[in-house]
Amino acid sequence: MSTTPDAYQKFRHLSPFELKDELIKLASGRAQRAMLDAGRGNPNFLATLPRQGFFQLGMFAAADSALTFSYMAEGVGGVPRREGIEARFEAFLADNQNVPGISFLRRAVSYVRDQLGLPADEFLLEITSGILGCDYPTPPRMLRYTEKVVRHYLLHEMAGGTMPESTTNLFALEGGTAAISYIFASLRENGLIKPGDKAAIGMPVFTPYVEIPELRDYQLQEVAINASPEQGWQYPDEELDKLLDPSVKIFLVVNPSNPPSVRISDEGLARIAEIVKKRPDLIIVTDDVYGTFADDFRSIYAICPHNTILVYSFSKYFGSTGWRLGVIAMHEQNVLDEALAALPEAEKVELDKRYASLTPDVRGLKFLDRPVADSRTVALNHTAGLSTPQQVQMVLFALFALIDGRDAYKNALKRLLHRRELALYRDLGVKAPDDAGSTHYYTLIDLVNVVTQLYGTRFARWLMTRMDYQTILFRIAEETGVVLLPGDGFAVKRPSARASLANLNEYQYAAIGAALRRMAGEYYDRYRQEKGLNSKGE
Structure with a gap:
């Protein structure tokens, strides 16, 4: 495959996860070389x-x-x-x-x-x-005792055990991405978001979360809430203050972030809480799948429970992406139920018709029960719910973490990921990022920063003018066998590449660092030849 800028254009609008397949083809194109795929973040560890x-x-x-x-x-x-x-x-x-x-x-x-x-x-x-698996899931939203156990685990991990458990309800479903899909669909069906409404998105972010609001299904206007790399990937006050705009109906955020892999600081959480006091109608959806990898993690749900829908997936922490296990958590008293009660009478009448087969008191039907029904186009609500064997594995995962009083499993994973990151940057020849609150699950390799540290500012400028940033990852794949995902696919503004630190072994991350260093050295040799410089760059 040619890696000229023109050849790359046809892939420009692909999601990074679809683009990855093209990069893999290039990276595995030479029989004598091992392909190292640090693209998709499927962990190679799991809870046995x-x-x-x-x-x-x-x-x-x-x-x-x-x-x-x-x-x-x-x-x-x-x-x-x-x-x-x-x-x-x-x-x-x-x-x-x-x-x-x-x-x-x-x-x-x-x-x-x-x-x-x-x-x-x-x-x-x-x-x-x-x-x-000998009976339908009953209740469809979640098995009775499974909900109690998983709720105990969730609030322990997401809120430090500081919230009363009886006020939180769960819906078990097929992973975090299913949760987001169901939430947005039910928000639309119940008139809580409409075409033209503004949806704020914390960026950088998992690519589909940028794509979903733009779909014809929703036609939302996106408002970027940009984290700052100069501030350790925290959201500056002026960015969070965009949420004060009353036309922003919903705020979607991944915490800790993907791909920067940094949790929102206590100061950032406090700022969000202040904004919610001024915007009590704001709907927040937080995807906290990486929260269990972060030290001292607290979810937005812990500080703004009435406004927040919490999404959690068991996929990464327990190495269970194939199991498709996730939950939606909502507070008993929440802004969505209030918004349903405040809908115009004509819209309430339409919803009465939609959910009439479920209950004679449709207006008393909580929002959390509506995605359950909507997931089965309402009429098939009696067959809704996550399969019971999946729920059993979920509750056993939760109990495994709860009875691990010393957090031995958690600390082992943290050490594993951090060692991989250090190995990558050690052999790359630059200092590893040290952002406070990092999970080390992914790393964003800032291409300009790396080559500047290695060979100086002038070379960095030369390289960026000689090489189209959009083709860099294709060349990396073709010339080194390393698969990375483009940072701009995750709304990262700086030329960068995302590497998952979860799906290869430590020596392979060292090999990735060495391969990238070698490639940078080859380009530096070209630079010196063009400029007539000696080995010291003089």
Whole structure:
């Protein structure tokens, strides 16, 4: 493939995640060279213990089901029974005490019973039936005890355990991206956002979050709330103050950010809280999937619960992108329910018709219950909800984190990611960024800053005039075998490349740094030849 600027033009409007496939083709084009894909942020680590517990729970559930029709030899089982289930479970644990995952299950059920005060037999019945997938998700929004456990985990991680749990409700669904899709669809269907409304977006940001509001489905006007690289990727006051504009209906933000991977500082959170006091009608949607990787993390939901929809996915922290596990969290008293109550009567009548099959009191139907119905085009609401085996794996992930009192798993992941980042920049030959509140899950390689540190300002200017920034990543892929994603695809204003630090091993990140350093050196040699300079650049 040619990597001239003209050849690149046809890919200019692709999402970075689609562009990645073209870069991979280039990077893997030479048989004698290994391709290093630091593009998509799918982690190469995962939590093993809650998975072992999941499979052992499945064995117990299958055996317990078989008791009901044990007289039949054809492999027919029945629905697990509540009576005696705790004793049968304890017997199963005792018979398999040396099997991986059994000790975890014992501790998990103990935590539910002894720490959360939930009835062990009812919880066991829920997860035993759930892992068998023998009934529709009931309630459709989320299984009863699963919601209580996951809520406890979520508020522990997102709010430091400072919020009363009974005021938060959850909707379990197929990951964070499904959450955003469902939220925007229900906001539109319920007249809470309309074509022409302004949607503020914290930038840089995960690319689809820029693309969604622009779709014909929504036709929203985007207002960029730009984080400052000079301020450690925090949002300056003058940027956040754009939210004071009453025509801005919604603020969508990823916290910690993607790709800068930095959490909003306490000062930034306080500023947002001040703005919400002046804009009590502002709707905030915060995607906090990377929050568990940040030190001292607090969600916007913790400080502005009445205005905020919290989206969380289990995908990155537990290495479970294939499981598609996420939740939407909302406060019992919230601005969206207030906005529904304030709609014009004519719009209320239309919504009465839309949701009439669900309840005789449509106007009392909370917003959080509407995406559940909308996800099944309302008429199929009785089949809504995340599959019960998925919810069981979700609750086991949550319990795994909750019973890890020393945060051993969390600290191990933090060390792993930080070492990878240090290895990349060490072999690149420049200092690694050290932004306060960084998760180190991604790194933004500032191309101008890197070559300036390596060879000086004059060379950096020369390189940027000789090479179209849009082709740099194609050349990097073709010449070094390294796949990075373009920063401008994430609304980063400076020439930069995003590298995921989650999906390769430490020596491979060192190899990426060395390959980029080698490529920069080759361009510097051309620069010296053109300028007639010696090896010292004189």
